Amino acid sequence: MLSLLRSSVQGKVLATAYLSPEREFSVTELARLAGASLKATAQEVDRLVTAGLLADRRSGNQRLVRRPPASRIVTPLTDLMAATFGPLPVLTEELRGVPGVDQALIYGSWAARDAGEPGGPPDDVDVLVIGHPSLDRLDDVAERAAARLNRAVNIRHLTPDHWADPPAADTFVTAVKQRPLTVIPLTTDEDKP
Numbered sequence: 001m002l003s004l005l006r007s008s009v010q011g012k013v014l015a016t017a018y019l020s021p022e023r024e025f026s027v028t029e030l031a032r033l034a035g036a037s038l039k040a041t042a043q044e045v046d047r048l049v050t051a052g053l054l055a056d057r058r059s060g061n062q063r064l065v066r067r068p069p070a071s072r073i074v075t076p077l078t079d080l081m082a083a084t085f086g087p088l089p090v091l092t093e094e095l096r097g098v099p100g101v102d103q104a105l106i107y108g109s110w111a112a113r114d115a116g117e118p119g120g121p122p123d124d125v126d127v128l129v130i131g132h133p134s135l136d137r138l139d140d141v142a143e144r145a146a147a148r149l150n151r152a153v154n155i156r157h158l159t160p161d162h163w164a165d166p167p168a169a170d171t172f173v174t175a176v177k178q179r180p181l182t183v184i185p186l187t188t189d190e191d192k193p
Helices: 008-018 027-034 038-050 074-084 087-095 109-114 135-149 160-164 171-178
Strands: 055-059 062-066 101-107 124-131 152-158
Touching: 008 027, 008 038, 008 062, 008 074, 008 087, 027 038, 027 062, 027 087, 038 055, 038 062, 074 135, 087 101, 087 124, 087 135, 101 109, 101 160, 109 124, 124 135, 124 160, 135 152, 152 160
Parallel strands: 124 152
Antiparallel strands: 055 062, 101 124
16 A cells, blocks of 8 residues: 555554544544654645545644545545555554453554565454453454454454463464564553543
């Protein structure tokens, strides 16, 4: 997708806004979710608002950004964002607030592409949840995320102790730790003091 977009920041900003059309995001929150500087994010937001691909409004000293109403461009762009940059914002939204989730990571082919490794588009998204959540709740998250992304979402769960100090025979944890990982941010600007 980067050959069609100016930058990965632009893709992450668009995916975040387009895949949560009912929400408004501050530019600060978009920067945190995109893993980018506030300046770079603000510049991309400016370009996208000017192009009509994002809508914005002021609330006090905050600039709030959202997806514009559905249109001939917005609807197909939403599908494209779901297929490319979508897993991170969708999983962030779905996992945020799930009791017992201490940490969440995307691993496998999607994380490898996100880290810049070449290859074809991933068919599924592999997620590792660390903590003590309800497994039924994780199944629900996987089902909702798969429906939103139109691809399989596989969630694997480990306890914090197992992740920190896996048994010697556990080749899964060793292999995952040696490959690219994408951290799923579980806190929002509102969660911070």
